[in-house]
Amino acid sequence: MKAVDDSSVPLLDVIRSLAFVGDLAMGQPTDHSPRAAWITGQLAHESGASKAACSRAMAVALLRWSGCTANAPEFAQLFGDDVSGRKALLAMQSSGSSFRSGTRNKGSAFLSLSRIHCEVSGDIAGQLGLDDDTEFALRHLFESQDGTGAPDGLRGDQVPMAVYMASLAGDLDIFNRLYGFDQACRLIGERAEVLYPRELADVVLAHARQWLAALDNDPTLSGACSLDANFADRTTSLEILADVIDLKLPWMTGYSRQVAQLARNAARQLGLDEMRQQRLYRAALIHGMGRASVPNMVWDTPGRLAESSWERVRLAPYWTGRAARQIGSLAGEAEVASYAYERPDGSGYFREAKDANFPVEGRILAAAAALVALRAARPWREAYSEAAAGDMLKAEAAAGRYDLDAVRALVDKPRSTTAKSSATPSAGLLSEREREILRWISLGASNKQVAQKLSISPSTVRTHVESVFRKLDCSTRAAATLKATQLGLL
Known part of the structure; x- marks a missing residue:
């Protein structure tokens, strides 16, 4: 049996999870990136690309929005609602980059937001162990055929073909869904030679109806991915997904790792076997996936939320649970993770589950998440001391809102709360x-x-x-x- 702190999971499942988070953050249906990746694969094949190039292009399409949690604070400053702002940008019927058009009156926003997104996307690719060409493509996601893109103003053949293909596939899926097939084709035609090469756009236009019909008739095609064979037996650390999730809100830096460590320690003290400890640890790392669907301005709100905002918050763990449909080996963990905000007395969300329908792993996770939140500062309050946070959580447990045994395991006999690092730090790297x-x-x-x-x-x-x-x-x-x-x- 693997060690309980082993967070290695199939690489493709982490990539799919990042795609899921990205689609939520962009205000898109959660099958957008898988559909775009499938279309990208078809486009690469029809264009005569090698098998390796086809796989590379599909990986770029799946990870295209992986950096969008990184610039969520800046998007929120510009647009208020970062999720709706991105959704509106993608829906713009412009002949050039809707991203550039939508930020035209906002100073250097296009360049700065692109730089953040692309730098983080490239770093993610590096940490996942993807090849140099894939990483380079992800560092230049917003470059364009005519050289007006970002972050480096590349043009023509300087731009990786995978970037063009992912962009075309994304445009086809979004425009067809929003405006119908004919208008989607017209918009792609207008963007040819501006955002992407004419010859690639022509390949898409020649096959678009067939590809979209195939996806509509059998949506499972978007799950079929030639990356399966390429990434078989390749694993990566799940902590990278947790760190990307937490980037959305700067004040949550390291939050998911701390929750995972506390939850696992409590599970050990409560006598859960190693397999359940490991499942809980992984669930805690990903329990914030659905948070990407909620605008930063909602999370940053002090005090009582408006009813409309509260409904969006209530759906965050729902979306985490829905991720189980797309992320393979992490499905069980996603289900446990979706209980992070349930309460034994039925006052939690989204299920309003009560004790009899509340798995013990979920009860531990809920208490651990609350304890870490209390110990950390928020934009509207200072952090509570360990003692004060523990007393508050015990009082809540006594009132039936948290599992008392879980709280005692977390508070009375605390173990190390230091999150496991996926790499050994260099002691002298920073002063x-x-x-x-x-x-x-x-x-x-x-x-x-x-x-x-x-x-x-x-x-x-x-x-x-x-x-x-x-x-x-x-x-x-x-x-x-x-x-x-x-x-x-x-």
Whole structure:
């Protein structure tokens, strides 16, 4: 039997999970990326691409939106509702990039948002162990045929063919769904030689009706993926998915890892066998998948939510549970994860499940998630001390809102809450001051706020931030956070 802390899972299941989270964050149906990946595979094959190139293009299509949790805070600043803002951009009937058109009056937003998204997408590819060509494509997702794209203004043959193919497939799926087949073809024709090469667009237009009919007649085709053979026997760490989920809200940096560690320790103390401990640990890592469907402005709201906002929050664990339909070996974990906000007295969501219908793993997860949240600062309050958080959770358990045994296992005999790092940190990589500043900026603090907290000048903070970025080989806060978390520096 594998060790209980083994978080290695099939690589393709993590890629599919990232696609699911990306579709939620983009305001798209949760089968959008799988459908686009299938169409991409057909397009690559019809274009005479090699088997390896076909697989690469499909992987790019599945991971196209993997970086969108990284720039959610910036999208929220620009659009208010980051999810609806992205959805509106993708729906724009423009002859060029709807992303560029939709941000035209917002300064350098197109470039800065693209840079964050692409840098994180490329880093994800690197951490998943994908090849250099796939990583390069994901670092240039918003480049275009005419050179007006981002982040580097590549044009023509400089842009990876996989980027063009994924873009075409995504446009076909979205425009056909929203505006019908004829209008979808017209829009793709208008974008040819602007966003993608004419010859590729012509291949899509020649086969689009056939491909869409095949998908509509048998939706399971989008699950059939030539990547299965290419990625067979390849695994990756599930922590990368947890870290990408947490990027959406800076103040949740490291949250999923901490919940997973606490939940597993409590399960061990309660006598659950190793298989159940491992399932719970993995479920805790992914329990925030559905959070991507809810705008940041809702999560950042202090106090009581409006009823419409509350309904969106209630659906977050529902979407986590729905992920089980798409992510293969993680289906059982996704089901457990969907209980993260249920309460034994029936006051939780989304099921309003009561004790008899509430698996013990779900009860432990719910209590662990609440305890980590209480111990951490939020935009509207300071963190509670360990003692205060424990007392509050015990009081809630006494009132029937959490499992009392689970709470006691979490609070009375706490074990290490340090999240397992997927890589051994290099002790000398960052200085202590650099790590301290990185911790603050990873939680969303501006340079000015960090300067005030540490009683140093903003210019000193800026110098340290530049040094951190240089040492971590990145240029954005989100990428630095993701890399530092993977290295165990946060």
